[in-house]
Amino acid sequence: xxxxxxxxxxxxxxxxxxxxxxxxxxxFFKAVIDEDDLDNHQSVKDVHDRLSEDxxxxxxxxxxxxxxxxxxxYKTLLYDYLSY
Numbered sequence: 001x002x003x004x005x006x007x008x009x010x011x012x013x014x015x016x017x018x019x020x021x022x023x024x025x026x027x028f029f030k031a032v033i034d035e036d037d038l039d040n041h042q043s044v045k046d047v048h049d050r051l052s053e054d055x056x057x058x059x060x061x062x063x064x065x066x067x068x069x070x071x072x073x074y075k076t077l078l079y080d081y082l083s084y
Contacts, residue, residue: 009070017054026062027049031079033077041084 032040051059059072063074 013052013054017052018059021051022055022058023064025055026057029059029078029081030074031061032081033074038081038084041081044078044081048078 012050028047029044032044048056060075060078063078066073067077
């Protein structure tokens with residue numbers, strides 16, 4: 001799956017992405033989702049808007065695991081925050 005993700009990323013932007021920004025965004029999004037506080041939806045949107053398209057794809061890829069105690073994945077809940 002990782003190779004497929006990389007192949008499509010190369011089609012979007014030939015420049016390398018910033019791994020530190022991706023890792024920081026994933027940690028931030030997971031922390032906000034774990035707090036279960038929809039009042040932070042604007043800060044989630046702000047961080048998401050600052051990411052490049054490649055970084056957004058990688059963030060979604062890394063947020064594929066399930067939230068503990070629920071039947072939803074982190075990336076599904078991230079979409080909920082972005083659409084709120």
